[in-house]
Structures are given as structure tokens and as C-alpha cells.
Amino acid sequence: MGFEGKTAVVTGGARGIGFEVALKLAKGGATVVLIDVLEDVMTQAAAKLSAAGAKQVFTYKVDVTDEARVEKVLDEVAEKTGSLDILVNNAGITRDDLLLRMEAAMWDLVMAVNLKGTFLMTKHAARHMLRKRYGRIVNLSSVSGLVGNAGQANYSASKAGVVGFTRTVARELAKKGITCNAVAPGFIKTDMTDVLPEKAKEMALAAIPMARMGTAEEVASVIVFLASDEAAYVTGHVVPVDGGMAP
Numbered sequence: 001m002g003f004e005g006k007t008a009v010v011t012g013g014a015r016g017i018g019f020e021v022a023l024k025l026a027k028g029g030a031t032v033v034l035i036d037v038l039e040d041v042m043t044q045a046a047a048k049l050s051a052a053g054a055k056q057v058f059t060y061k062v063d064v065t066d067e068a069r070v071e072k073v074l075d076e077v078a079e080k081t082g083s084l085d086i087l088v089n090n091a092g093i094t095r096d097d098l099l100l101r102m103e104a105a106m107w108d109l110v111m112a113v114n115l116k117g118t119f120l121m122t123k124h125a126a127r128h129m130l131r132k133r134y135g136r137i138v139n140l141s142s143v144s145g146l147v148g149n150a151g152q153a154n155y156s157a158s159k160a161g162v163v164g165f166t167r168t169v170a171r172e173l174a175k176k177g178i179t180c181n182a183v184a185p186g187f188i189k190t191d192m193t194d195v196l197p198e199k200a201k202e203m204a205l206a207a208i209p210m211a212r213m214g215t216a217e218e219v220a221s222v223i224v225f226l227a228s229d230e231a232a233y234v235t236g237h238v239v240p241v242d243g244g245m246a247p
């Protein structure tokens with residue numbers, strides 16, 4: 001898939017799924033903009049992208065919940081590169097616990113990063129996409145947001161929110177050449193899942209028909225398709241990438 005001449009912004013692009021997305025877009029010829037809170041990891045990621053042949057890579061330390069910073073950085077990106085064509089809202093966090101032990105602060109933080117961050121990035125990127133009447137927005141939901149997951153009331157609610165947000169943005173922007181879709185990964189091997197207790201990993205594996213975890217690259221392949229010209233007639237959808245987990 002060719003991404004020559006396109007500018008792609010990937011939040012949470014320093015590692016995991018976001019990094020694999022950035023790598024595929026860069027290999028396809030896109031100018032890639034990484035946004036993350038982990039500055040050192042992001043600098044290393046940018047070096048890896050350049051070593052893999054990326055034409056142009058920019059990095060910005062941005063917390064996606066900070067609206068003023070999000071707006072300023074996206075304006076700067078559009079000015080520097082001439083366009084903002086692709087946005088992958090991948091930054092996300094977990095703060096797991098059972099309902100009765102979940103503190104309101106854990107709820108607020110997860111909703112702020114996963115849902116409000118997705119809203120803020122989309123709102124301020126869409127202004128630039130509208131000018132060119134072209135855009136591809138891909139959001140990260142989760143199987144947890146589709147079917148629920150014990151211990152993840154906050155995370156599941158945020159990822160279900162991403163589904164409603166995605167479908168609404170798709171309808172609002174459909175006539176303007178901008179698509180908005182989501183992927184719903186299942187249980188993917190990244191830093192986010194590496195920290196889970198062994199028992200939780202065993203239970204998750206038992207629920208996967210393919211009986212293995214997915215890789216960040218397998219999720220990135222679907223995201224990159226949705227971000228491509230080839231996916232022009234796909235909007236408002238949620239694609240599970242989960243080894244058969246979701247019903």
C-alpha cells in the first residue's frame with residue numbers, strides 16, 4: 001500500500017501496536033509523526049523508523065488529554081508537512097481492578113486518555129482534513145469494549161465509548177472524504193499485556209479460539225488497510241482483530 005505524500009499521525013507511537021503502525025506507514029512512504037508521553041522511547045522508535053527507510057519522522061511529546069498542546073502540535077504538523085491525512089488514535093492505558101475496588105481516579109484517568117484523548121485528537125485533526133476533503137481516522141477500541149471483561153469496568157467503558165464516537169464521527173464526515181473506523185484487538189503481546197499476572201494471561205488465552213496471543217504487527221496490518229486509499233468505502237465500522245474471540 002502506498003502512502004507517498006501523506007502525513008500520518010500516530011498517538012502512542014513509541015512502542016507496541018502504535019510503533020508497528022508507524023513502521024508500516026513509513027515503509028509505505030508516509031511522513032510519520034509520533035506522539036507519545038515517553039520521550040526517550042519515542043526517540044529510539046524514531047531512530048528505528050529512519051533505519052527502516054522512513055522518509056521523514058517527527059516526534060512530539062504530547063499528552064493526548066491536553067487540548068491546548070494537541071491543537072498547537074497538530075497545527076504545527078499541518079503547517080510543516082502541508083497536510084494531515086491519517087490519524088491513528090492508538091494511545092491507551094489500563095488501570096484494572098474489580099468494580100468495588102476501583103477508585104474514581106482510576107476511572108477518570110482511563111476515560112481521559114482512551115476516550116477524551118481520542119476526541120481531542122480527532123477534533124483538531126479533522127479541521128485540517130476538512131480543508132483537503134481527505135482523511136483516514138482509525139481508532140483503537142478493544143474486545144473488552146465489545147463484550148466486557150471482569151476487572152476492566154473503566155477500560156471497557158472507554159473502549160465502548162470509542163465505538164460510539166467512531167460511528168458518529170464517520171456519519172458527520174462521510175460526505176467530506178474522511179473515513180473513521182476502529183479496530184478492536186483481542187489479546188495482543190505488548191508491554192501493556194506483559195505486566196498481567198500469569199493467571200490472567202492463562203484465562204485470556206483459554207478464551208481465544210486460535211489459542212494464541214496476537215502480535216502488534218497483525219493488528220497494525222488491519223489499521224494500515226483502514227488508513228489506506230483502498231479502504232475508501234469503509235466507514236463507521238469496528239473490525240475485531242482477535243483470533244476469533246468476539247462473538
Ligand code: NAI
Pocket residue numbers: 011012013014015016017018035036037038062063064065089090091092093113117140141142143184185186187188189190191192193
Ligand atoms: P502500550 O502500552 O505498549 O502502548 C501504548 C502507548 O501509548 C505507549 O507508548 C504510551 O506511552 C502511550 N500513551 C499512554 N498514555 C498516553 C497519553 N496520555 N498521551 C500520549 N501517549 C500516551 O499498549 P499497546 O498494547 O500497544 O496498545 C495500543 C492500543 O491498543 C491501546 O489503545 C490499547 O488500549 C489497545 N489495545 C491493546 C490490546 C492488547 O492486548 N495489547 C488489546 C485491545 C486494545
